[in-house]
Amino acid sequence: xxxxxxxTWTSDWESGSLDTxxxxxxxxxxxxxxxxxxxxELRTDGEIVRAARxxxxxxxxxxxxxxxxxDYPGVMPYADRMDYVAAMGNTLGFALxxxxxxxxxxxxxVQTIRVxxxxxxxxxxxxxxxxxxTMDIGAFTPFLHLLRDREKVLDLFEWTCGARLLYNYNxxxxxxxxxxDGFVRAARDLLREFDSVTHPELLDLIIHNRIFxxxxxxxxxxxxxxxxxxxxxxPNLRGSGLARDLRKDFPYSGYERYEFEVxxxxxxxxxxxxxxxxxxxxxxxxxxxxxxxxxxxxxxERMEKTDVHEKxxxxxxxxxxxxxxxxxxxxxxxxxxVVSDGGINPYRxxxxxxxxxxxxxFHHLAKGLMIADxxxxxxxxxIVLGEIDR
Amino acid sequence: xxxxxIRDALALxxxxxxxxxxxxxxxxxxxVRTDAIxxxxxxxxxxxxxxxxxxxxxxxxxxxKQTPPRMEVVYHLFSYRHRHSFALKVQxxxxxxxxxxxxxxxxxxxxxxREAWDLFGIVFTGHSDMRRIxxxxxxxxxxxxxxxxxxxxxxxxxxxxxxxxxxxxxxGETIGVGPFxxxxxxxxxxxx
Numbered sequence: 001x002x003x004x005x006x007x008t009w010t011s012d013w014e015s016g017s018l019d020t021x022x023x024x025x026x027x028x029x030x031x032x033x034x035x036x037x038x039x040x041e042l043r044t045d046g047e048i049v050r051a052a053r054x055x056x057x058x059x060x061x062x063x064x065x066x067x068x069x070x071d072y073p074g075v076m077p078y079a080d081r082m083d084y085v086a087a088m089g090n091t092l093g094f095a096l097x098x099x100x101x102x103x104x105x106x107x108x109x110v111q112t113i114r115v116x117x118x119x120x121x122x123x124x125x126x127x128x129x130x131x132x133x134t135m136d137i138g139a140f141t142p143f144l145h146l147l148r149d150r151e152k153v154l155d156l157f158e159w160t161c162g163a164r165l166l167y168n169y170n171x172x173x174x175x176x177x178x179x180x181d182g183f184v185r186a187a188r189d190l191l192r193e194f195d196s197v198t199h200p201e202l203l204d205l206i207i208h209n210r211i212f213x214x215x216x217x218x219x220x221x222x223x224x225x226x227x228x229x230x231x232x233x234x235p236n237l238r239g240s241g242l243a244r245d246l247r248k249d250f251p252y253s254g255y256e257r258y259e260f261e262v263x264x265x266x267x268x269x270x271x272x273x274x275x276x277x278x279x280x281x282x283x284x285x286x287x288x289x290x291x292x293x294x295x296x297x298x299x300x301e302r303m304e305k306t307d308v309h310e311k312x313x314x315x316x317x318x319x320x321x322x323x324x325x326x327x328x329x330x331x332x333x334x335x336x337x338v339v340s341d342g343g344i345n346p347y348r349x350x351x352x353x354x355x356x357x358x359x360x361x362f363h364h365l366a367k368g369l370m371i372a373d374x375x376x377x378x379x380x381x382x383i384v385l386g387e388i389d390r
Numbered sequence: 391x392x393x394x395x396i397r398d399a400l401a402l403x404x405x406x407x408x409x410x411x412x413x414x415x416x417x418x419x420x421x422v423r424t425d426a427i428x429x430x431x432x433x434x435x436x437x438x439x440x441x442x443x444x445x446x447x448x449x450x451x452x453x454x455k456q457t458p459p460r461m462e463v464v465y466h467l468f469s470y471r472h473r474h475s476f477a478l479k480v481q482x483x484x485x486x487x488x489x490x491x492x493x494x495x496x497x498x499x500x501x502x503x504r505e506a507w508d509l510f511g512i513v514f515t516g517h518s519d520m521r522r523i524x525x526x527x528x529x530x531x532x533x534x535x536x537x538x539x540x541x542x543x544x545x546x547x548x549x550x551x552x553x554x555x556x557x558x559x560x561x562g563e564t565i566g567v568g569p570f571x572x573x574x575x576x577x578x579x580x581x582x
Contacts, residue, residue: 057524064509065533101416228443228470231498242470249473323416324447324466324477337449337464350449352466360501389524 022050025371029058033136033375036385038359042366042374049374052366054359059389067349072098072172072316075346080166082351083387085128088121088157089329090387091170096252097325097336098172101318108299109306110174111254116296117157117169118253119289120187123194124153125330126235126282126289129382133279134206136379137215142206149198152190156183173312178305184297191290191297199287207283216279217270220365220377224273230361233354234332235285236381239265239278246328258295260288275380282382317344331355331382351390355383391439393418396476399440404430417466419477427465427480428490428516434467434478435495442467445492446475448502450510452536454484461487461512482512491517509534 028039037058043051063082067075079094080087092114099106106114131146154164161169161177169176206212222232227240237244245262247255263284265277320342326335332354339348358381366374391399397411397420407426412419422430434442447466453459465478480489491514493500503514504523511532514520522529528545531538541549 057522057526060524062509062524062533065538226497229497231444231446231496244470321416325416326446333446335447335466337447337466339451348449348451350447350451352447356501357498360498364497 021045027374029055034378034385035132035383038378038383038385038388040366040374040378042371044371047370047372049366049369049371052363052374054362056356056359056385056388059385061390063351063390064349067346069345071344072318072346075349076171077166077168080168081386082353082390083329083331083334083355083384084165085384086121086125086330087166088117088169089125089327089331089334091168092118092253093325093327093329093334094336095170095172096327097323097338098316098318100325101321101323101338101340102172102313102316104173104311104313106174106253106311107306108254109303110308110311112296112299112303113175113179113308114170114253115255115258116187116293116300117160117175119292119296120153120156122289122330123286123293124150126286127153129282129330130202130206130279133379133382134212136375137212139206139212142202145205146202149194152193156187156190159183159186171309171312172316174308174310176308178308179300184300187293187297191293194290195287199283199290202283202286207280213269213276216275216376216380218274219373220275220369220380221271222273222361222365226361226364227273230364231352231357232332232361233357234328234330235278235281236332236354236358238263239281239380240273241265241267241277246326246333250326252327258292260291263288275376278380278382315344317342326352329354331384331387332358353387353390355381355385355387359383359388391472391474393476396420396440396474399437400430400434403433403437417475417477419464419479421479421481424480424482424489427478428492428495430478431465431492431495434476439472441469441471442476443470444468445496445498445502448499448506450506450512450534452484452510452534454536459484461510463489463506463512465492486513487511488513488515490515493517508532511535 023044025042025044026039027042028034029037039055041053041055042049063078066078075094076091079090082090127146127150131143135143157167158164159180160183161167222240224240224242227237241264243262243264248262263281265272265281267277269276318340320340322339324335324337326333334354335352337350338346341347365377369377393413397413400420401408404426407423408420409423410421434440445465446468449464451462451464461482461484463480468475482489489512491503493503500519501523503517504521506512507514507520508522508524509532543549
């Protein structure tokens with residue numbers, strides 16, 4: 001062939017004769033954008049991902065085996081360490097499961113404290129999710145802003161129970177510490193700032209930012225059928241347009257007495273179920289959580305204090321039986337399947353982690369994306385590897 | 391539908407192949423014969439009155455002390471349309487447990503079944519990708535079985551000090567290079 005003129009060059013390109021070979025690209029396990037130690041094996045054709053295969057297990061501790069070898073209260077610190085960004089949600093799920101198995105009914109005061117803590121944790125967890133997401137796709141500053149706001153929530157937790165990350169706060173039958181004096185006022189200060197400054201700023205600066213919208217509004221679309229078949233839950237499911245939230249559908253800890261809405265992905269800027277919708281749902285949920293915290297604080301002010309250890313059993317020894325119980329953790333439905341043989345150790349604990357099931361749909365979602373969009377997709381699923389690998 | 395009605399619907403369709411049911415349990419379940427589970431699962435999803443479109447959880451459980459000793463696979467189902475839930479169980483022998491896969495019914499079963507194979511050694515026949523998922527590919531054994539013993543060696547490295555080795559170290563002996571370097575005794579080290 002003679003030397004390429006601009007005309008022939010264009011026609012060659014359009015006829016697709018400039019194929020590239022497939023290449024296998026390993027992303028991770030030490031990649032900053034895989035949110036931990038996740039390895040992705042990508043079969044790429046140029047920049048396009050033809051197939052993706054996630055390899056997990058680098059953080060595996062066999063939580064379930066540990067749980068069989070300690071007593072029920074001893075499981076709590078291990079459960080904390082599954083989803084270390086939202087530890088309150090994990091222990092709440094396990095505590096509720098065991099309480100259901102034992103038939104313990106908590107006082108409204110303790111239930112309100114639990115709801116309060118769970119929702120504050122949801123705000124903190126979503127702040128990390130959205131903050132790291134912006135960093136994944138190239139904006140560094142919002143990450144610092146959101147971590148600053150998360151710190152304020154962690155300060156409240158530290159004031160209450162002494163720990164900033166792994167709390168061991170929810171016990172079977174109660175919580176470890178009562179709220180300190182002045183907590184309600186401090187929480188109100190935090191929320192006032194969140195409602196009037198942080199959240200509007202977050203919406204203006206990131207979510208409705210033209211660059212952010214254009215970058216992700218058409219990327220990683222998850223249809224609702226795929227979401228249900230692969231058991232995507234929480235913000236990932238609601239991002240696909242299904243208004244399903246366990247706090248509304250099967251309320252626990254008195255959630256039926258709070259007024260809040262379930263934000264759903266509406267596809268303002270593109271197809272429903274895109275990375276944008278999942279992030280928008282998270283940010284909208286932070287606002288709903290703030291509403292719930294307000295109501296919980298109102299209740300606490302009117303309520304008479306009770307001993308938070310009142311219902312904590314001396315020996316946690318559930319009767320023989322088994323139960324599967326789910327709760328709405330910040331990342332989705334966290335399920336515990338607990339089999340008791342009547343002893344002081346659980347016979348079997350199985351965790352259904354929302355991040356694990358979200359990751360199982362990854363190869364469907366990643367097919368046909370550009371490599372840079374794979375990063376955007378992982379971040380929008382909001383996975384925590386500590387929980388996937390357990 | 392409540393659990394009793396779901397059990398009845400399954401029993402009507404599958405008769406003998408639903409061997410028993412417990413409706414009083416914390417999460418009610420029916421025990422299904424192993425060879426029928428794929429069919430029952432497909433029916434549970436397709437039947438409009440049941441419509442179990444969501445597999446919430448799939449767990450293996452090991453019961454070596456029951457008579458006869460057995461393993462169980464538990465499928466926790468949920469219906470987004472009707473908002474009811476139910477569980478199916480299959481009971482397997484502890485030697486070479488195998489059960490047909492349900493990954494074509496619920497996509498998420500693919501990973502749950504790989505996990506059950508990894509940690510319990512339950513083979514899911516017909517599964518498209520029966521590899522280990524959480525443990526390394528060269529791991530031997532299945533740790534969530536009740537008779538699991540921690541290995542002493544992993545890839546030729548001593549991973550767990552034996553009581554004898556601990557005694558020798560406490561008596562001041564140096565094993566290998568450092569005091570706690572548990573070099574296997576069967577490894578031949580060339581002296582320079």
